[in-house]
Amino acid sequence: MTGAGIDVKNLVKQYPGQRALDGVSLTIDPGSYTVILGPSGSGKTTLLAILGGFVEPTSGKVTVDGQDVTSVAPSRRPTTTVFQDYALFPHMTVGQNVGFGLEMQRVGKKDRMSQVSEALEMVGLAHTKDRHIADLSGGQRQRIALARALIVKPRVLLLDEPLGALDVKLRRHMQDELTRIHDTVGTTFVHVTHDQEEAMSLADTIVIVRDGRVDDIGSPEQVYLNPISAFSAQFMGDSNLIEGTITDDGNAADTAWGRVGVSTPGNPHDSVTVSIRPEHIEMGATGPGNLGEWIVAESHFLGQRYRVIARRDNQEILVSLPQSSSVQQGQSVLLGVAPEMARIVKGDLS
């Protein structure tokens, strides 16, 4: 079974006194692993619930493989959902839980049993078939929920913060599992999370949602390296944001920190906000992109990099320096931006 493509047009969901979605349009590629990323209250869970059929939008349209499913009941959609708290049936065994969808499709017992075993095999829990849900660990429940949702061969699997309840180590492990399972089954995965690291490690496509709208969309590389807005620059990892004016030739911006080359040309003399990733700032750089002398205020060794906060007057800059560059607090450093590594973003500093 291959995954289905999803088209979402102008979705609006109005709750009394609150607009959860404010005109979301989005295309999800067949078979992709799409992560919808946003802070809590951004509307990402509402969006997923509308895709699953649990919430009807106030207006707008959802099509799956060209078919309008906007007001189709969840049971009749080619989608299944892995719920945040897994929603495993506590009065049934693992096997009964996983086989539930097939039972609803009136698949014969023998056929069902073998498919249940297969599904459990896929998530590495074949031995738990006769156990009760209460006897499973969090990670096991997560995988049983996955097996139960996948056994009916949905064209689209919807995952609502599926790793939120797991501890960090288990979460990493489950991320790898999810990627492996996605590659195995070929279904389109749509995964909602507020964790940008999780999004980066899983997604082919990241959709950043903010205040009920799509803020940015693209591959992890795109949204990280070329964030479209100040919001997504800050939400996807650390970023330095500074206001500036585009130079005459359009290829740089003059900021309070100095002149920095921008990745894509801007309109000369426009007032813009520029985003600079901490790891794109180098020590001792000169020439274009020179940010001048700064005093190291804080320096933290994080293993792979140093996280350094440097100050000048009442300005502050966040720098990520390689292991080799040991800097001391109070030290004066010359900083510069690698050419064209500053990005003009929409929106203001917030």
Add this chain to the structure above:
Amino acid sequence: MKLLRGSISWIYALLVFGFILMPVASLVVFSFQATNLPLPPFTGPSLRWYEELFADSGMVEALRNSLVVGVVSAFFSTALGFLSAYGLARYRPAGARAIRAAIMTPLGVSYLVIGFGLAITANELALGRSLVLVTLGHIIINLPLAFAILLSQMRDEDETLEKAARDLGANEWVVITRIAIPVVVPGLLAAFLLSFTLSWDEFLIAFFLADFDVTLPIEIWSQLRTGLDAKTNAAGTLVFAISVVALTLAYVLNRAVQQRSRRA
């Protein structure tokens, strides 16, 4: 001084419990009396009066009637209580608060009014008084209790379970029978047992609404009127024993139910 105060409170406690439990104890003890009158001195133990009880067709029939009325009314109270609690919790209809208040109303109305009212209504509708009417009366008084117990068991997490079932292709019938009911089984049993117990020894409504076929409390009452007899002690003990069993079960289940609520 401390000792004195301690013993006074002990004596006080003994007196209170003696006062409360003495009638029950004497009822039970003298049901095993060997001679005719359920009065001291105790001449037993003997099962003589239990034999006579089960030989008395009126008593046996009343016992059976009570069981049937109890089971049927408890079943309907529980079933209706579940459906109203489920509907209210899941579909959140407009005016849910008013609906809840309306369902709970009979709790605040005296049995006298309910029994009397039903008797008048039945009369108006030219329905004869019968055990069916008694059953109806007991459903009216027990439905609010069953409803309250079950409403407390409707958790939002279970709604997600139902969503998950629908997502996997279940229709509403399957959702209710395979998911919604099984997850509240302890609550259902507790509601059923409590309703049964209350119907089992209910006198007033049964008195107003029963005709020739009567329930056990009425039969005991009418036999008591004709004379003191240790047989009525045996019947009373039976009523007491069954109530105790049902209430103990209800209590145990209720604890399971509480734990479930706490876990939520």
